[in-house]
Amino acid sequence: MSKFQKLDFYAQQRTYELLPFKFDRLNDCEYVITNMAGEYHILPMLVLEPLINRTLPLTSELIPTLRSKQFIRFPEEQAPLQLLALKIRTRLSRLAQFTNLHIFVVTLRCDHSCPYCQVSRQSESRDEFDMTSEMADRSLDFVFMSPNPAIKIEFQGGEPLLNFEMVKYVVLEAKKRNLKEGRDLQFVIATTLSLLTDEMLIFCKQHHIVLSSSLDGPMSLHNANRPRPGRDSHQRFEEGLTKARAALGYDQVSALMTTTDKSLPHARAIIDEYLRLGFDGIFLRTLSPYGFAIKTKKFLSYDTDRWLEFYKEGLEYIIKLNKSGVRFVEQYSSLVLAKMLTSTDPGFVDLMNPAGAGIAAIVFNYDGSVYASDESRMLAEMGDYTFRLGNILEQSYEEIILSDQLLDALENSFTLSVPMCSDCAFEPYCGSEPVYHHAMHKDLVGRKPESSFCKRNMAIFKHLIELMESDEDTKRIFMGWANRC
Structure with missing residues (x-):
């Protein structure tokens, strides 16, 4: 044998x-x-x-x-x-559902004069920059052509509360149409809260409208970043926040910050302000190269390396808070970690491939113009109409969605076939961002070795992985963040 x-x-x-x-x-x-x-x-x-x-x-x-x-x-x-x-x-399963987020720019009027604003804001008296009911009706026709079973309508500006009658019109008309459509319909108002009234809150409560606001940090920093007549931007925000939470519920108001050159030395103070006001997370957001941020040279006020120092300092502090028993999330990191640690894609537009422009979000401007993304509208405010897909008064849904402006941007920026992206180890976590690269390099793909978008994201990806690999407690915290997206 x-x-x-x-x-x-x-x-x-x-x-x-x-x-x-x-x-x-x-x-x-x-x-x-x-x-x-x-x-x-x-x-x-x-x-x-x-x-x-x-x-x-x-x-x-x-x-x-x-x-x-x-x-x-x-x-x-x-x-x-x-x-x-x-x-x-x-x-990739969410791609079949197509557009979920529909942004209605109901006015360009605003009561703030933020130096990094990404749109061409108008004074409060200029109502010729308001959306009309005709534009709203045509936009809603477009919205309900989307095959997505979940529809989110977000009102932006300017300050949308300056045209609250149009907000009310769109909400009521959308809900009327939805009796037949049966979609999961949600509404969000992006507002500074400075003009919020009790009547507005009653309407928001009746129709389950969520408020998304802006908080850049402690009073002195917030007022410097977001000036308005009376120099009371922070005071009005805090008063509006208290009223909105009391009327709508504590978790029905969120806040978003933007990092300016004035913000960089104050990472901990900014986070502490979010904690003081009862928020459970913060999005450490860099400036974008659009609108007034470019015109006022605010975008050039710090480089990628300096912002990364700010981000890492803030993230280190947030991790320490979590280890001490304070549950608090850095929201951009949580989006990245969801892509790293789970099988789902949270659908954040900047980190989508194919690009989220048109697929994840689309914008209806007050004048009927349709844009592939909010950033596309901001480019148009600077005179660059590359990503203007058409006008709802002139083109059909099919003509706009199948326009060369959108399809070329999606095809030419697909990371699996783009030079350098296709070879990048971090491609599964990143996005293509054709609008950003066009704004910076006049090219949908961009020059990757010079791209601050690539440099910033690659540094974040590596940093998050190293933090997880070096400390089991941090990894457990990050797992919790990833699974909340």
């Missing part, structure tokens, strides 16, 4: 096959590898070459992990391919 060979003999008769993955240097000692579904793993530098050359011993403790994350498979195995395909399909 023949004897069985030793275990090593059988192991040598079998090898593994590589499934698609990309890699990048994480630090001086390690590489990070990622697959098409966004799974990642950290490898010691000396292990990468044997893995790629398929000389990594099958007895290595890495083999089961790499198989479970679909980086490798044994010959003829079908399960890894099916699992990888399922994860990718899950990530």
